Amino acid sequence: MDMRAAVFRGPGEIAIEDVPKPALDAPTDAVVRVTHTAICGSDLWPYRGQEDRDVPSRIGHEPMGIVEEVGEEVRSVAPGDRVFAPFVTSCGECEFCRKGLHTSCVNGGFWGGEDGGAQGEYVRARHADGTLVRVPDRHADDEETLQAILPLTDVMGTGHHAAVSAGVDAGSTCIVVGDGAVGLCGVLAARRLGAERIIAMGHHEDRLALAESFGATDTIAARGEEAVERAQELTYGGANHVMECVGSTGAMNTAIEVCRPGGTVGYVGVPHGIEDDGLDIFGLFMDNISLNGGIAPVRAYADELLADVLGGTLDPSPIFTKTVDLDGVPEGYRAMDEREAIKVLVKP
Amino acid sequence: MDMRAAVFRGPGEIAIEDVPKPALDAPTDAVVRVTHTAICGSDLWPYRGQEDRDVPSRIGHEPMGIVEEVGEEVRSVAPGDRVFAPFVTSCGECEFCRKGLHTSCVNGGFWGGEDGGAQGEYVRARHADGTLVRVPDRHADDEETLQAILPLTDVMGTGHHAAVSAGVDAGSTCIVVGDGAVGLCGVLAARRLGAERIIAMGHHEDRLALAESFGATDTIAARGEEAVERAQELTYGGANHVMECVGSTGAMNTAIEVCRPGGTVGYVGVPHGIEDDGLDIFGLFMDNISLNGGIAPVRAYADELLADVLGGTLDPSPIFTKTVDLDGVPEGYRAMDEREAIKVLVKP
Numbered sequence: 066m067d068m069r070a071a072v073f074r075g076p077g078e079i080a081i082e083d084v085p086k087p088a089l090d091a092p093t094d095a096v097v098r099v100t101h102t103a104i105c106g107s108d109l110w111p112y113r114g115q116e117d118r119d120v121p122s123r124i125g126h127e128p129m130g131i132v133e134e135v136g137e138e139v140r141s142v143a144p145g146d147r148v149f150a151p152f153v154t155s156c157g158e159c160e161f162c163r164k165g166l167h168t169s170c171v172n173g174g175f176w177g178g179e180d181g182g183a184q185g186e187y188v189r190a191r192h193a194d195g196t197l198v199r200v201p202d203r204h205a206d207d208e209e210t211l212q213a214i215l216p217l218t219d220v221m222g223t224g225h226h227a228a229v230s231a232g233v234d235a236g237s238t239c240i241v242v243g244d245g246a247v248g249l250c251g252v253l254a255a256r257r258l259g260a261e262r263i264i265a266m267g268h269h270e271d272r273l274a275l276a277e278s279f280g281a282t283d284t285i286a287a288r289g290e291e292a293v294e295r296a297q298e299l300t301y302g303g304a305n306h307v308m309e310c311v312g313s314t315g316a317m318n319t320a321i322e323v324c325r326p327g328g329t330v331g332y333v334g335v336p337h338g339i340e341d342d343g344l345d346i347f348g349l350f351m352d353n354i355s356l357n358g359g360i361a362p363v364r365a366y367a368d369e370l371l372a373d374v375l376g377g378t379l380d381p382s383p384i385f386t387k388t389v390d391l392d393g394v395p396e397g398y399r400a401m402d403e404r405e406a407i408k409v410l411v412k413p
Numbered sequence: 414m415d416m417r418a419a420v421f422r423g424p425g426e427i428a429i430e431d432v433p434k435p436a437l438d439a440p441t442d443a444v445v446r447v448t449h450t451a452i453c454g455s456d457l458w459p460y461r462g463q464e465d466r467d468v469p470s471r472i473g474h475e476p477m478g479i480v481e482e483v484g485e486e487v488r489s490v491a492p493g494d495r496v497f498a499p500f501v502t503s504c505g506e507c508e509f510c511r512k513g514l515h516t517s518c519v520n521g522g523f524w525g526g527e528d529g530g531a532q533g534e535y536v537r538a539r540h541a542d543g544t545l546v547r548v549p550d551r552h553a554d555d556e557e558t559l560q561a562i563l564p565l566t567d568v569m570g571t572g573h574h575a576a577v578s579a580g581v582d583a584g585s586t587c588i589v590v591g592d593g594a595v596g597l598c599g600v601l602a603a604r605r606l607g608a609e610r611i612i613a614m615g616h617h618e619d620r621l622a623l624a625e626s627f628g629a630t631d632t633i634a635a636r637g638e639e640a641v642e643r644a645q646e647l648t649y650g651g652a653n654h655v656m657e658c659v660g661s662t663g664a665m666n667t668a669i670e671v672c673r674p675g676g677t678v679g680y681v682g683v684p685h686g687i688e689d690d691g692l693d694i695f696g697l698f699m700d701n702i703s704l705n706g707g708i709a710p711v712r713a714y715a716d717e718l719l720a721d722v723l724g725g726t727l728d729p730s731p732i733f734t735k736t737v738d739l740d741g742v743p744e745g746y747r748a749m750d751e752r753e754a755i756k757v758l759v760k761p
Binding site: 161164166168169326327332335336343344346347349350351352353354355356357358359360362 | 509512514516517674675680683684691692694695697698699700701702703704705706707708710
């Protein structure tokens with residue numbers, strides 16, 4: 066049986082094609098009909114030719130939808146349930162899942178291949194009990210709520226991981242480097258954790274305005290040394306908590322430069338170009354700056370963030386500035402690539 | 414007035430020359446007659462041409478000696494006192510000194526220049542109250558004790574910083590990468606902090622034997638992938654606490670490879686070559702490994718480590734495997750460069 070899905074056909078080329086629909090394989094699998102998903106900043110790296118990726122390959126890793134079928138060992142979800150899933154699958158039972166580091170799950174993996182990418186009509190969720198997060202029935206069809214939950218599949222959990230990794234706490238002064246979806250969610254996360262002063266650094270006035278509405282107390286739209294100097298002025302020599310939400314060499318080194326000696330950079334942006342261009346390791350070393358973080362174990366944060374979304378105190382949905390259907394996915398990539406949209410919501 | 418001191422004259426060239434003797438300049442200065450000092454692994458980087466350094470320049474940064482003269486504002490030491498000092502000076506009063514991050518002192522700096530390098534007859538200690546550590550009179554002339562205290566000027570404090578930065582605690586399993594003086598002191602520090610299992614990785618059988626006498630429970634003398642595999646076998650997939658005590662790209666990346674997902678690499682080796690050769694940032698990112706540490710604030714650790722040395726429970730002096738006088742300093746560099754000596758004690 067076939068379904069329709071987005072397929073990566075090389076840099077700049079996303080096609081909507083008929084592909085095999087995933088079916089149950091293991092007794093711990095579930096098949097989910099995708100109703101909502103999104104295009105991620107990290108999808109743009111292969112799209113821009115800045116990261117290798119198989120051609121052709123299914124793409125998308127932020128699935129939300131309705132469970133269609135479950136294997137016989139699945140206990141936590143049943144057909145008809147509204148669920149979402151993080152950008153990696155996880156068993157929920159290994160050492161690392163128990164520790165809250167689901168991205169290092171010894172049984173988990175990425176979406177794609179025969180399991181399907183999330184930018185498609187169906188996905189097969191491996192280890193459904195560990196991977197899927199159920200949305201309570203009373204909220205299962207409320208479109209506004211669903212759009213606020215969807216970022217928990219990736220960017221909201223990732224922004225939260227940046228804040229946690231940077232040690233942001235009640236009363237903290239922190240700097241958020243990057244005004245993309247992750248940076249904006251990082252601002253929300255820092256505010257949620259009680260940061261008193263949140264300085265957002267970026268390059269786009271409209272996004273920094275959104276950062277302010279999310280809780281940023283100061284914004285810096287400058288670039289390069291001017292931006293660093295402004296951040297150091299505002300913090301009298303750097304912040305103890307810096308959240309790096311981009312992953313480029315420039316952003317990492319800016320984060321190190323605006324961090325106070327002895328402080329912590331929480332980084333969550335997928336590193337690209339850093340091995341070639343050189344991390345400012347001497348800056349880290351001389352100032353005893355800690356580099357914490359990495360790929361965000363968003364499954365670990367899903368329950369607490371979901372509770373806040375359902376409780377009405379957390380709403381990252383304004384990051385979605387454009388909505389497309391499955392046929393509109395190529396246009397969605399174009400719009401994000403050209404920075405017309407912050408993040409694109411896809412309703413297959 | 415002149416004195417004799419070691420002078421760096423370019424790669425491979427250390428000369429003993431007559432140079433101006435430092436005198437009091439500020440009211441917070443002290444002049445110290447150096448009785449004991451050492452040659453550091455980091456002195457070897459310029460010696461080997463692997464790091465730029467002014468030619469000519471005074472060298473050495475591990476001074477111990479007798480206070481000869483103090484400025485009128487100095488309160489904590491007086492002429493005749495036995496003192497030692499860390500490899501950087503520090504005021505003891507700024508935000509960073511109060512925080513225990515004396516290496517970021519806003520008033521401090523490195524030895525050398527007109528203050529003198531420690532490989533010479535005298536040094537001028539800036540901010541004497543903050544910089545100098547006094548040895549109690551009853552121990553001030555006990556040569557064995559002094560040789561056990563001398564490493565507190567640098568390598569013992571640095572090894573301790575690696576252990577603290579890696580989060581080593583009672584019951585920990587940790588891996589120490591590097592069997593030089595810092596790595597060996599790192600083993601001592603880990604044992605002192607209560608680590609249960611200490612795996613020392615290095616390339617020299619004699620040094621690893623010393624690591625065992627210092628408390629290493631396992632040693633790995635292999636290189637490259639074989640060494641990494643052995644460490645992963647011993648720890649069933651990596652240690653949560655890894656101490657990087659070299660600073661080279663290879664050692665940093667080995668430390669990342671043997672660190673368990675979610676674990677911490679405490680690094681203290683002066684980075685060299687890493688900007689060019691590339692840190693394994695993807696390894697850090699995918700495994701959420703924290704990189705903590707940097708240049709060691711050994712002044713912060715001096716009091717607690719000194720108490721243990723004086724109490725007889727800490728003795729790093731076996732790292733000194735060769736002793737020279739001032740004229741023997743060039744020979745000391747040669748012996749360390751050719752790895753005949755682990756660390757050279759200098760008695761000017």
